[in-house]
Amino acid sequence: MNYDSLAALYQLQYANYRDDIAFYSRLAERLNASRILELGAGSGRVSIPLARRGFEMTGLELSPKMLEIGRKNAASDGVKVEFVLGDARDFKLDRQFPLVIAPFNALMHLYSLSDQDKALNCIKANLEPGGVFAFDLYVPNFGLEGVLRHEGETFLESDGTRTDVFLLQRIDKTAQIVTTTYYVDTVSPENCLSRNVLELTQRYFTRFELQRWLKDFRLEFYGDFEGNRWSDSSKHVVVIAKT
Numbered sequence: 515m516n517y518d519s520l521a522a523l524y525q526l527q528y529a530n531y532r533d534d535i536a537f538y539s540r541l542a543e544r545l546n547a548s549r550i551l552e553l554g555a556g557s558g559r560v561s562i563p564l565a566r567r568g569f570e571m572t573g574l575e576l577s578p579k580m581l582e583i584g585r586k587n588a589a590s591d592g593v594k595v596e597f598v599l600g601d602a603r604d605f606k607l608d609r610q611f612p613l614v615i616a617p618f619n620a621l622m623h624l625y626s627l628s629d630q631d632k633a634l635n636c637i638k639a640n641l642e643p644g645g646v647f648a649f650d651l652y653v654p655n656f657g658l659e660g661v662l663r664h665e666g667e668t669f670l671e672s673d674g675t676r677t678d679v680f681l682l683q684r685i686d687k688t689a690q691i692v693t694t695t696y697y698v699d700t701v702s703p704e705n706c707l708s709r710n711v712l713e714l715t716q717r718y719f720t721r722f723e724l725q726r727w728l729k730d731f732r733l734e735f736y737g738d739f740e741g742n743r744w745s746d747s748s749k750h751v752v753v754i755a756k757t
């Protein structure tokens with residue numbers, strides 16, 4: 515999907531999300547990964563702190579708007595990330611990587627088995643022999659459908675501007691797809707209300723679908739970024755796939 519319209523909201527919601535950074539950083543250190551490729555690198559939320567730790571980062575991203583934010587963020591942080599505009603389902607870089615990562619649900623934008631297969635072929639072609647592919651996903655969670663809700667996302671700016679994010683979900687359990695409509699309400703310091711309506715479509719992977727998809731890899735599954743078991747109460751699944 516085209517993330518351009520969501521780019522500003524993504525920055526607002528997740529610029530400070532850090533739960534996964536230490537995990538990817540520890541993994542890169544353990545593997546002594548000279549170079550890392552991030553798929554769906556977005557705003558550089560993960561690539562930038564990894565680059566700061568000394569890893570040579572390449573970030574592949576489909577949305578020009580996200581890429582622009584990523585480049586700006588890297589420049590203002592004074593770190594080098596090679597951002598590449600491209601599609602995870604169809605790319606070939608000029609070198610292979612010992613580690614390919616896809617943090618924070620980037621793979622939930624592979625909406626069909628054919629998308630998954632195409633992406634996996636590219637990942638394999640861009641992984642060094644002995645390389646590792648690691649990613650995390652939300653575990654399937656079909657919540658309340660058709661109920662407008664506020665999940666505590668209120669953002670206050672120093673000039674008094676207040677933004678509240680409301681959301682409404684449509685669920686297609688058979689297709690494993692959740693479509694979230696965001697109602698982003700902004701009240702200016704002059705008490706003027708404006709509403710932006712945005713849509714995000716994500717497709718859940720199931721456990722056995724993952725196992726079948728990655729059947730050529732040795733797999734480790736975890737239920738969080740601290741290495742705990744994947745259980746019924748896990749919100750994320752964290753996957754390390756070794757060639």
Ligand SMILES: C[S@@+](CC[C@H](N)C(=O)[O-])C[C@H]1O[C@@H](n2cnc3c(N)ncnc32)[C@H](O)[C@@H]1O
Binds near residue numbers: 558559560602618
């Ligand atoms: C949930 S965001 C995650 C961004 C980043 N990985 C992070 O952890 O903050 C998903 C990103 O994947 C990108 N994306 C979606 N489909 C893609 C594709 N086929 N190829 C490359 N990037 C894609 C989106 O544009 C978006 O920036």
